[in-house]
Amino acid sequence: MPYFSDLLAATWLLSVGDSFELVSPAGAVAPSPPAGPAPSDVTEVAAIAAGGSGAAGALNRNRNRNRNRNRNRNRVLGGSRTGQGGGFGGAQILAPWRELEMLHRLAPAWIDLPLALPPAPSGLMAETLDLLARRALLDTLAEAARRDEILGQVDLELSGYLRPLGIESDDAMPETTALMLTVVWLAETVGLRYKARYDAPRPSEVNPQLKPFVAVPGHASYPSNHSFQSYSIAFVMARVIPEHPGISALFHSARRIAENREWAGVHYPSDSRAGHDLARMMVPVYEIVLEEQMLRARAEWL
Incomplete structure (x- = not known):
């Protein structure tokens, strides 16, 4: 099993919402996109935007857990x-x-x-x-x-x-x-x-x-x-x-x-x-x- 430092040396560790995603550097082979037709309307696009696997999926799974913690992020500032x-x-x-x-x-x-x-x-x-x-x-x-x-x-x-x-x-x-x-x-x-x-x-x-x-x-x-x-x-x-x-x-x-x-x-x-x-x-x-x-x-x- 490779050390975590070796893994980081071969990838970028990017913050995605409340999670992280390992991204291969330029020149590496990108993972294939999921099979299936392109989204045809706003409902299908929304489902893809909110779901998925990897860090995006983790963000979706963590949404309910983090909802209360983040409630104040759009509070009105000033007066x-x-x-x-x-x-x-x-x-x-x-x-x-x-x-x-x-x-x-x-x-x-x-x-x-x-x-x-x-x-x-x-x-x-x-x-x-x-x-x-x-x-x-x-x-x-x-x-x-x-x-x-x-x-x-x-x-x-x-x-x-x-x-x-x-x-x-x-x-x-x-x-x-x-x-x-x-x-x-x-x-x-x-x-x-x-x-x-x-x-x-x-x-x-x-x-x-x-x-x-x-x-x-x-x-x-x-x-x-x-x-x-x-x-x-x-x-x-x-x-x-x-x-x-x-x-x-x-x-x-x-x-x-x-x-x-x-x-x-x-x-x-x-x-x-x-x-x-x-x-x-x-x-x-x-x-x-x-x-x-x-x-x-x-x-x-x-």
């Missing part, structure tokens, strides 16, 4: 910007690496969703004409409140998602807040992948007469991640608390947040529609990746 608790502003979580890992394991279920193509260049130019009119209105006294909203929504700000549900501070419902923040992480990851695929130019690139109200992000326009993240939160919460009377208001708020980016001149209406559609198509994936968090959030409302 309001004042540090006094209450209010909105400073809520954040540590990177939800387990959920992100599961999301990437489920990539075959979401990497090629039937999202409509962005409009042709002539269509994008036509959309900018409406954006020019709205941009001019934005500078008027009547739209002062919208200007404040736009500036507050440049970065993640949860009041637009919590208040429709009757929550008046980041720390009032910590599991619900943590779930929303985790959804934002996942949607950011998926959204950037689709942005890179379509590589649509920003409105001000298509029509230089348009002067955006806020800084233009450095990535592509389609789909809108503000829209995608906002509607993702709304769709997930509609699964968590479908009976809540504030769910319709949450969807209205998601639409308002998406439209504000159009008023600011950084997104087309077609970007916002695509964000909504992508969020709706991602729901089956979210329900798998976020099962535990959704159940914990649900328990807060019972």
Whole structure:
């Protein structure tokens, strides 16, 4: 029997979740993949992602044992910007690496969703004409409140998602807040992948007469991640608390947040529609990746 040191000398010992996996160095013959057809839908992909043999299987077997120990890993950190608790502003979580890992394991279920193509260049130019009119209105006294909203929504700000549900501070419902923040992480990851695929130019690139109200992000326009993240939160919460009377208001708020980016001149209406559609198509994936968090959030409302 070889010494453990000899085994390590011929392999890499990699951490995989709460277990380890021995990986042969480059040039070694990799083990054959399991026989059988490729997964055809999100359920089959999820079964493969959660199960398997080796370290991945050990991770799955240890999941129940480690569940309670890891319950706090996505707890909301901070509170309001004042540090006094209450209010909105400073809520954040540590990177939800387990959920992100599961999301990437489920990539075959979401990497090629039937999202409509962005409009042709002539269509994008036509959309900018409406954006020019709205941009001019934005500078008027009547739209002062919208200007404040736009500036507050440049970065993640949860009041637009919590208040429709009757929550008046980041720390009032910590599991619900943590779930929303985790959804934002996942949607950011998926959204950037689709942005890179379509590589649509920003409105001000298509029509230089348009002067955006806020800084233009450095990535592509389609789909809108503000829209995608906002509607993702709304769709997930509609699964968590479908009976809540504030769910319709949450969807209205998601639409308002998406439209504000159009008023600011950084997104087309077609970007916002695509964000909504992508969020709706991602729901089956979210329900798998976020099962535990959704159940914990649900328990807060019972």
